[in-house]
Amino acid sequence: MADAGFEKALSRALGDSLMASLDETAPAFWSVRSVNNLPALPEGIKNLAPYVKAPEALKPALSQIGYVETEQDGERLAARLLPGQSLVSAGGTYWRWDGYHVKSSATDRHALHLEQKNKLAELEKKRPQIAELVAAAQKALERSVQRQDEDRQKHESLQSDLRAAHAKLAELRQSQGNAHEEQAKRDSEVTRLKETIVAANEDADSLAKTIERDKTLLSVHEEAAADEKAENIDEVKNALLDARNAYQAAMRAFDLYMQEQNSRKARLHAIADERVNLRNRSIRATERVKNLNERKQSLEEKLAELKSQPKNFAKGNEELLSNIAALEKERQDVANELATRENEVTETGKALKQAEAMLGEARESRAHAVATLDTLKEQMAGMRASVQEHFDLQPEGIAEHLTVNTEGQDIESTRAQKEKLSRERDNIGPVNLRADDEAQELEKEFVNLVRERDDLAQAIAELRGGIAEINKEARERLLAAFDHVNAHFEKLFTRLFGGGKA
Numbered sequence: 001m002a003d004a005g006f007e008k009a010l011s012r013a014l015g016d017s018l019m020a021s022l023d024e025t026a027p028a029f030w031s032v033r034s035v036n037n038l039p040a041l042p043e044g045i046k047n048l049a050p051y052v053k054a055p056e057a058l059k060p061a062l063s064q065i066g067y068v069e070t071e072q073d074g075e076r077l078a079a080r081l082l083p084g085q086s087l088v089s090a091g092g093t094y095w096r097w098d099g100y101h102v103k104s105s106a107t108d109r110h111a112l113h114l115e116q117k118n119k120l121a122e123l124e125k126k127r128p129q130i131a132e133l134v135a136a137a138q139k140a141l142e143r144s145v146q147r148q149d150e151d152r153q154k155h156e157s158l159q160s161d162l163r164a165a166h167a168k169l170a171e172l173r174q175s176q177g178n179a180h181e182e183q184a185k186r187d188s189e190v191t192r193l194k195e196t197i198v199a200a201n202e203d204a205d206s207l208a209k210t211i212e213r214d215k216t217l218l219s220v221h222e223e224a225a226a227d228e229k230a231e232n233i234d235e236v237k238n239a240l241l242d243a244r245n246a247y248q249a250a251m252r253a254f255d256l257y258m259q260e261q262n263s264r265k266a267r268l269h270a271i272a273d274e275r276v277n278l279r280n281r282s283i284r285a286t287e288r289v290k291n292l293n294e295r296k297q298s299l300e301e302k303l304a305e306l307k308s309q310p311k312n313f314a315k316g317n318e319e320l321l322s323n324i325a326a327l328e329k330e331r332q333d334v335a336n337e338l339a340t341r342e343n344e345v346t347e348t349g350k351a352l353k354q355a356e357a358m359l360g361e362a363r364e365s366r367a368h369a370v371a372t373l374d375t376l377k378e379q380m381a382g383m384r385a386s387v388q389e390h391f392d393l394q395p396e397g398i399a400e401h402l403t404v405n406t407e408g409q410d411i412e413s414t415r416a417q418k419e420k421l422s423r424e425r426d427n428i429g430p431v432n433l434r435a436d437d438e439a440q441e442l443e444k445e446f447v448n449l450v451r452e453r454d455d456l457a458q459a460i461a462e463l464r465g466g467i468a469e470i471n472k473e474a475r476e477r478l479l480a481a482f483d484h485v486n487a488h489f490e491k492l493f494t495r496l497f498g499g500g501k502a
Helices: 007-019 056-063 071-080 109-227 229-307 313-391 395-401 411-428 433-444 446-497
Strands: 065-068 086-089 094-096
Touching (some): 056 065, 313 446
Parallel strands (some): 065 086
């Protein structure tokens, strides 16, 4: 391994032989040779060997390679090289004893390999720090996810409060609308009363004017009649009496008309009520006639049955009374049982409604869970495609290639460290692309992929189990309710109709 800055010089000096193996069974390999019989480098030329960490087999070759700082020194000293010797500069210029010369601008893939190897070694030294940063980032991410879940729960609670507030606001708006309608009705009634008051005031003014006019006429009449008082007093009294009688008769006729009008209105209301009552009585009478006909038919059948029985009426009467008492008691028991069963049917109906409500909620939860599952599947497919694109691996095989600990890392510090390393990588040139991709995915994809895959599998299992349990419980409750109601109805049908099957 060459020291930093000597990679290009070493690669230029050894060329393709740099990649030869030390294993003697390989097609191309280095074997150990002695350096005692080799000539020394000319005076003024430094040996390249001190700047390179090489195995023993490369020491003979390195002992014949010189090193100069500048190309000018290389041009000046190249003519002194002995057979088998060569000279390289720090910039990568190469001189060989036989005149072969390579400029520093020529490409050298082995120098790039050595540079990448040195950079890889530096990154391997920094791997524990990166692992700690990734672990810290993982912990920070878990805390962020936990805070996100808490915020989501708070958001859902606030949404519920908001919906309740909207419902309350709708009720208040409805109440406000009703209040506005009542206020409009009151305003209309007030307007009508004001108009009535105005009309009454106008009538009062008219009556006052009439009274004033009558008073004036009366005064004129009294003045005119003062002279004829003696002659016409009886005639006037009679006329006034006739007028008073006519007025009283008119008032009685008016009162009688008003009473007849009110009586007519009351009678019309009574006739309408009577029509409704007659219609109801007709319906009840029809039902009663129907019941009486059925009762008559039953009594005729009973009479025929009694006629066909023996004449021992006393004993038969006692038996009938006994049977009637027994049947009455049985009827009472059946009525009590019917009330009990009706209560049970009511309770069963309530339980059935609750079960239907639970089933509806379960269906809504299932639909929500299916939507969530589809979203998670899409996210997982996207992550799988991203992992395939960046790593050329399936997500299940990532753990086998992972060489760092992903727990306890802070994501911000990890991101800063990653950006710093990216800048260093850009500054120093190309490195192992595989290692860079792995470092990027450690931040972006892998940790989230492993955790979300486990969460997804667990969520799918829990959702499927919950849906199956809810479906099973709802089916059992519905079947139990149906069986209970059906059994009760069959028993009740048998008791009420004396046999048969519903």
